[in-house]
Amino acid sequence: MQKKNEPTLVGVKEIARRANVSIGTVDRVLNNRTGVADETRNRILEIIKDLDYQPNMMARRLASKKVIRIAVLIPAVSGETGYWEAPLNGIKQAAAEIRDYGVTVDVFLFDQNDRSSFTAKTKDILKATYQGVLLAPMFEEESLDFIARCKTQHLPFVFINSDIAGEESLSYIGPNLYQSGYLAAHLINYITVPGQRVLIVNISKELDLHHHLLRKEEGFRAYFQEHPKAITLDKTDIRKTDYKSVKTKLHKALDDAHADVIFVTNSRVSTVAHYLEETGKTDIRLIGYDFLQDNITALRQGIIDFLICQKPQEQGHKGIMALYNYLVHGATIERQQYMPIDIITKENCFNYKN
Amino acid sequence: MQKKNEPTLVGVKEIARRANVSIGTVDRVLNNRTGVADETRNRILEIIKDLDYQPNMMARRLASKKVIRIAVLIPAVSGETGYWEAPLNGIKQAAAEIRDYGVTVDVFLFDQNDRSSFTAKTKDILKATYQGVLLAPMFEEESLDFIARCKTQHLPFVFINSDIAGEESLSYIGPNLYQSGYLAAHLINYITVPGQRVLIVNISKELDLHHHLLRKEEGFRAYFQEHPKAITLDKTDIRKTDYKSVKTKLHKALDDAHADVIFVTNSRVSTVAHYLEETGKTDIRLIGYDFLQDNITALRQGIIDFLICQKPQEQGHKGIMALYNYLVHGATIERQQYMPIDIITKENCFNYKN
DNA sequence: ACACTCTTCGTTAACGTACACGAAACGTGG
DNA sequence: CCACGTTTCGTGTACGTTAACGAAGAGTGT
Numbered sequence: 134m135q136k137k138n139e140p141t142l143v144g145v146k147e148i149a150r151r152a153n154v155s156i157g158t159v160d161r162v163l164n165n166r167t168g169v170a171d172e173t174r175n176r177i178l179e180i181i182k183d184l185d186y187q188p189n190m191m192a193r194r195l196a197s198k199k200v201i202r203i204a205v206l207i208p209a210v211s212g213e214t215g216y217w218e219a220p221l222n223g224i225k226q227a228a229a230e231i232r233d234y235g236v237t238v239d240v241f242l243f244d245q246n247d248r249s250s251f252t253a254k255t256k257d258i259l260k261a262t263y264q265g266v267l268l269a270p271m272f273e274e275e276s277l278d279f280i281a282r283c284k285t286q287h288l289p290f291v292f293i294n295s296d297i298a299g300e301e302s303l304s305y306i307g308p309n310l311y312q313s314g315y316l317a318a319h320l321i322n323y324i325t326v327p328g329q330r331v332l333i334v335n336i337s338k339e340l341d342l343h344h345h346l347l348r349k350e351e352g353f354r355a356y357f358q359e360h361p362k363a364i365t366l367d368k369t370d371i372r373k374t375d376y377k378s379v380k381t382k383l384h385k386a387l388d389d390a391h392a393d394v395i396f397v398t399n400s401r402v403s404t405v406a407h408y409l410e411e412t413g414k415t416d417i418r419l420i421g422y423d424f425l426q427d428n429i430t431a432l433r434q435g436i437i438d439f440l441i442c443q444k445p446q447e448q449g450h451k452g453i454m455a456l457y458n459y460l461v462h463g464a465t466i467e468r469q470q471y472m473p474i475d476i477i478t479k480e481n482c483f484n485y486k487n
Numbered sequence: 488m489q490k491k492n493e494p495t496l497v498g499v500k501e502i503a504r505r506a507n508v509s510i511g512t513v514d515r516v517l518n519n520r521t522g523v524a525d526e527t528r529n530r531i532l533e534i535i536k537d538l539d540y541q542p543n544m545m546a547r548r549l550a551s552k553k554v555i556r557i558a559v560l561i562p563a564v565s566g567e568t569g570y571w572e573a574p575l576n577g578i579k580q581a582a583a584e585i586r587d588y589g590v591t592v593d594v595f596l597f598d599q600n601d602r603s604s605f606t607a608k609t610k611d612i613l614k615a616t617y618q619g620v621l622l623a624p625m626f627e628e629e630s631l632d633f634i635a636r637c638k639t640q641h642l643p644f645v646f647i648n649s650d651i652a653g654e655e656s657l658s659y660i661g662p663n664l665y666q667s668g669y670l671a672a673h674l675i676n677y678i679t680v681p682g683q684r685v686l687i688v689n690i691s692k693e694l695d696l697h698h699h700l701l702r703k704e705e706g707f708r709a710y711f712q713e714h715p716k717a718i719t720l721d722k723t724d725i726r727k728t729d730y731k732s733v734k735t736k737l738h739k740a741l742d743d744a745h746a747d748v749i750f751v752t753n754s755r756v757s758t759v760a761h762y763l764e765e766t767g768k769t770d771i772r773l774i775g776y777d778f779l780q781d782n783i784t785a786l787r788q789g790i791i792d793f794l795i796c797q798k799p800q801e802q803g804h805k806g807i808m809a810l811y812n813y814l815v816h817g818a819t820i821e822r823q824q825y826m827p828i829d830i831i832t833k834e835n836c837f838n839y840k841n
Numbered sequence: 842a843c844a845c846t847c848t849t850c851g852t853t854a855a856c857g858t859a860c861a862c863g864a865a866a867c868g869t870g871g
Numbered sequence: 872c873c874a875c876g877t878t879t880c881g882t883g884t885a886c887g888t889t890a891a892c893g894a895a896g897a898g899t900g901t
Binding site for chain 4: 144145146156157160163164166188189191192193194195196197198199
């Protein structure tokens with residue numbers, strides 16, 4: 134049926150035979166090294182194209198003793214939030230997959246509350262000899278410093294989870310925050326009727342993270358600007374993440390104005406769920422972010438209505454793979470890889486893959 | 488920080504050295520072949536465990552000239568429905584990924600309207616020498632025949648898209664139809680108010696496929712049984728898939744009783760969308776299945792409200808990978824791999840990965 | 842013509858594993 | 872004690888590629 138092409142049967146030997154040269158010469162043009170006459174090189178190139186030669190990756194990486202090292206710089210999972218566990222898992226999984234190909238990945242964890250720990254780790258990375266870096270540029274200023282150094286060292290880097298526009302990263306892999314806020318608004322549009330009130334809740338004590346939340350809120354508000362509806366948007370900022378602080382603030386906010394729907398702009402939605410459950414306000418619809426255990430529990434109980442999630446584990450996986458494909462296969466990488474925005478409810482959370 | 492284990496540096500040579508034997512002997516116990524004294528075997532086994540030896544896959548498959556062949560038996564993409572294009576793409580992608588490992592996959596396509604084409608292809612597969620089969624068992628009787636033969640030939644097989652319970656397949660990879668209908672009901676529960684009417688629409692001329700739709704409808708109805716709500720469920724079966732027939736039937740159904748929401752149990756939802764657009768009934772909410780171009784278009788236009796999708800491409804990919812992991816790595820495979828049930832709306836369809 | 846440097850290319854030993862072949866070592870029966 | 876079979880093991884080649892080494896030829900200056 135399909136053409137009778139000999140699959141993978143052609144190797145350097147066959148090319149060498151046809152070109153009347155030795156495999157050494159063929160190897161030189163394949164890895165475009167010097168020392169081949171232009172005429173010979175062209176002849177071999179021609180034959181390679183003719184044969185649609187595909188190098189045998191196994192043999193290639195077996196023979197090449199050079200090992201590729203990738204550094205990863207992301208926040209440690211804190212009691213604060215378990216979010217980074219998922220990307221880390223994706224990173225580990227990818228690392229395991231490409232370990233056989235002679236790629237090792239070292240993970241450096243910094244403290245989200247401590248800019249200096251970030252800087253310290255960047256120094257460690259620059260000291261060692263890596264061929265690529267995957268990083269979460271949470272602290273903008275410090276990150277700019279770091280990637281400036283990367284550039285002088287011709288060290289390719291990939292951003293994960295948050296982007297710094299205008300910098301020549303190989304790729305950005307992460308959420309489209311604006312769009313995810315927009316989507317949340319879309320969902321709320323479905324489940325509300327005119328006259329109702331929506332409360333937007335930002336819970337975060339980190340300044341740089343707060344920036345994330347604002348981007349989502351922006352998308353959220355944009356939706357209702359573009360789709361006018363007679364609902365009222367309230368908002369409360371909570372700068373402490375412990376339950377008591379959240380409770381107090383929420384109490385006040387709900388006292389000021391009743392809410393039919395609460396939109397929490399990050400994964401702390403389970404804290405709000407706890408509050409609603411405790412106070413028996415289970416008629417309030419609740420939407421938040423991220424497929425974390427506490428959130429899933431509340432989702433199952435019907436306290437949280439929707440979770441929005443952007444596959445953090447896959448983010449980590451893709452981040453490593455982008456570097457791998459670039460470094461090993463010389464592939465060109467998409468500059469922006471926005472993750473799909475998943476909607477999770479009580480009824481489809483069972484088989485969700487983070 | 489982590490233990491100073493030499494990664495992948497240990498090979499058969501090191502094991503042989505420690506055991507005071509040659510690599511040949513080590514090789515014998517690794518591939519548990521005969522001809523090793525029990526005492527020696529145990530000694531080597533011990534060392535292997537000690538060193539946490541991981542064989543080098545590349546070298547392994549390089550040296551072993553045996554090639555693994557996988558057969559795939561799925562419906563051809565017809566004008567009828569483009570659905571199977573997605574799984575096929577996933578299969579092709581997976582095939583490309585493992586081609587380097589000496590695995591070839593041959594795809595056999597049958598006609599969804601012709602049972603005999605299915606049988607013919609199964610014969611072709613059995614005639615050739617495959618080590619594994621991935622199939623969509625759409626025709627139950629014929630499939631049972633086929634897998635009976637597979638069993639006598641010790642040919643492992645994986646089901647995709649639809650399952651035949653009780654058969655010893657390596658794995659089933661596909662949707663949980665019941666649950667996806669249940670989810671649709673859940674969504675409709677959000678967007679309806681008491682007193683409204685929902686119309687269930689089954690569009691399919693194939694008998695075996697119809698069975699799929701019923702399973703979804705079952706889940707759908709179960710939801711409202713478990714969550715009683717004052718809404719009325721109507722239903723119409725449409726046994727011809729051309730637009731004119733659908734139009735006629737829909738007209739009649741909507742004439743009988745007004746509908747606030749229409750739930751189409753498969754990917755033909757775009758046909759209904761077309762009807763709604765043409766007749767200006769755009770106030771009717773519409774929910775259906777699958778991330779196909781026509782559906783996406785209608786989704787973007789706001790005619791379709793929700794699409795439910797179960798990653799058909801990933802299904803194909805996972806199907807091949809299950810076989811690969813089993814045949815090459817001897818991994819144990821999960822018996823049932825239900826795909827996540829994704830909810831797609833106008834606002835999150837951009838970055839959706841099928 | 843000689844010594845020398847460059848360019849161009851062939852040869853060969855790895856890489857880690859699989860597998861065929863054959864060599865010891867150890868019986869066992871006569 | 873020899874012939875023969877069996878068990879147990881070591882050796883060598885192969886897989887397709889990389890990369891170091893060095894040989895042959897061309898060019899240059901004296």
